[in-house]
Amino acid sequence: MKVAFIFPGQGSQYVGMGRQMYEHFPAARRTFEEADASLGFTLSRLCFEGPAEELQHTVNAQPAILTVSVACLRVLLEKGVEPSVAAGHSLGEYSALVAAGTITFADAVKIVRKRGQFMQEAVPLGTGGMMAVLGLDLPSVEEVCRRASGAGVVEAVNLNCPGQVVIAGEMRALERACALAMEAGARRCIPLAVSAPFHSSLMRPAGERLRRELERVPMADPRFPVVANVTADYVTSSGEVKELLVRQVYSPVRWEESMRRIMAGGIQAFVEVGPGTVLCGLLRKINRQVQCWSVQDPDSLEKVLACLGEVG
Template sequence: MKRIAFVFPGQGSQEVGMGKAFYDQYESVREQFYQADKRLGVPLSQYMLEGPDETLTKTENAQPALLLLSTAIVKLLEDKGVQAELVAGHSLGEYSAHVAAGTMSQEEALTLVQKRGQLMEQAVPAGQGSMAAVLGLDVEAIERVTTEIRDQGEVVEVANYNCPGQIVISGSKEGVDKACERLKEEGAKRALPLNVSGPFHSRLMKPASEQFSKELGHASLQDATIPVVANVTAQPVQDQEKIFNLLVEQLYSPVRFEETIQYMMDQEIDAFVEVGNGKVLSGLIRKVNRRMKTFNIQDPESLEAFLEWYKED
């Protein structure tokens, strides 16, 4: 049997119309969308299928929307007999990974990520936090510059180690703006502010993490049935107590995605399957290793294409 890893996209991969083809074709998907609307008390499926875009893009809507589609696809894959050897997600996507690994139910995860999104939105007043993607500069230079700017009293740090040549920084607006100027001087090809609502994966998310730990404490977490490679450590975890601590830390710690992919590749994986909307993670994986086989499943056609490969002898 082929050895595969599931990876799950995070915030930014949402778009109006996501999941529509699955919704139209599968009664089980329609039922999950209906139950999610009921559980969350908002017409989430309408935001996903019809928009408007500005409503779907709100953190408290985008996070459960992405999780709902990813985990609905996982259920379809399970029905087809597809089993992953290990799983991981990018930021929010780590929750979809935990649903796939049996750590939490889809229903509980939806409530958690809705609350997570609300707390992240509230942690820093609008306009005071920022994030930026830094392209074409080595990690050491970025870490040195962000440390220098922190020493000057501003908040800025690495938020995502995505792939070679693509690092995301996060912090106060002033800190990120200063860092972008300095990083361009250091030779970065580009330093682009991101269209996000807050300084995610920075120390400015600490207050949100403290409140979120109480929410997570009410959830009935289980040990994972397959290893989940954690964002914070880029190492596998299955113990529920460790998972709890890592999910709290994840809010203010960098996402070590490149190391996560490298670890998973070392486990003799035949292919990565990006489960959910978009192809962002597949692109990052190919930048880590361009020969690695990747699939993304976001509609029935891409599901069938993957299954055809998976069932080949």
């Protein structure tokens, strides 16, 4: 059976993530040790023990989630489970590219820490944010953003699944957009626990700073197809990967389209690799017929191995 690996992004972090994998599997332990050595501090302790406030900081959350995802990935590969295609939500795209052999884990963990720093510094703290709009389709949300733009920058940035679109921008414009969305029939507007308007045009300075860092990182062509957030299509060359990673910082994450692109290739089984189960939840809202399992600890790993064994 062909399987797609999907990797979570920021917001999936929690204190204790990856600890059981570290304790049970040498491949996972080596991954955390490699991250600690590459970054020059004990990221593993932050993942396992917190404090939660420190783990939430973008500059820490991004390398932490990547490390847990790659630890789970390496254990899956040792167990003989290999993907035919991969994708990652925002930050998770780096995990997908590590899986495809495009970028080394040691380089990726350093790059995403800088990415987190650049994204945090692009907009003054407290002036921007993100909000999930539930119950409206994308054209309606885009119209709401257009009408609210008189109050500042606000844009649709995470196109996650039917009825869930995340908007990002300046706080006054976000509040105006939420009021307009409720008038238009939205069920709820949920502020996200992030400190900046990720994937909006306000992040363009962060993208340009990231470009200079990526130019120094060696990359190979992906060993198997990886779907890019920016295009919702496969990338096949390392040069294309770098440009899309720059644009990804200030462009919408076209997640629903990305999942449909993978399903159009005949894949009906997905494994969410890393902390949380957010992506499996989104996938079920996109297509209830596909199967999705998550791997983030030894118990969930055993379940996935058993399920994949049953379906062949």
